[in-house]
Amino acid sequence: MQLRERNSGSSPMIGLTPLIDVVFILLIFFMLASSFLDWKGFEMSVSITDGRSTSQSDTRPVTVEVDVNGGLSINGNAIALSNLAPTLLRNHDGAPVRLRPVNGANLQRLVEVMDTLGRGGVTDVEFIE
DSSP, X not given: OOOOOTTSSSOOOOOSHHHHHHHHHHHHHHHHHOOOOOOOOOOOEEEEOXXXXXXXXXXXXXXXXXXXXXXXXXXXXXXOHHHHHHHHHHHSTTXXXXXXXXXXXXXXXXXXXXXXXXXHTOOEEEEOO
């Protein structure tokens, strides 16, 4: 008995329907299995100005500079990040804070400074150029 071989010259066809089904199942699985962090924000009044005085209060604003290396200074005096909020609250209570990044300052460092100020209770912060 002689058997003939089916599709002797062509490669087998792979159906895309099962592949698409598997991709959708994986998509649904990862959407349901993923957890999203509960981001905890803090209230902070932030405005961006061009450096001219816009504050209506009688107290002089305090300038916090962030340099290229990540160093901080309050009105020209160097300070550590951990002492920033307590020093502002102790020595300059109620004064608006102007955050001035020096050209080339790291954005992540600015976010850390804003986070430290917000958690420390400083809420009136302005970005200046």
